[in-house]
Amino acid sequence: MPNNSVQIPQGEELIRVEMTVKEALALTGTKFNQNHKLETDAIKKVKQSLEDKLLTPNH
DSSP states (O other): OOOOOOTTTTTOOOOOOOHHHHHHHHHTTTTHHHHHHHHHHHHHHHHHHHHHHHHSOOO
């Protein structure tokens, strides 16, 4: 049986993401009808933190 798992060398290291409580709730699926931008802003923050961790040498 082939092993199809993805190997991430830094997979157990921690990252820090600073976001508001509303942004965190939006990532869990809570809908904010007056502000659809919350979820996309939170996703951008997570992606930026991952990029900083994975693409910055000596992190």
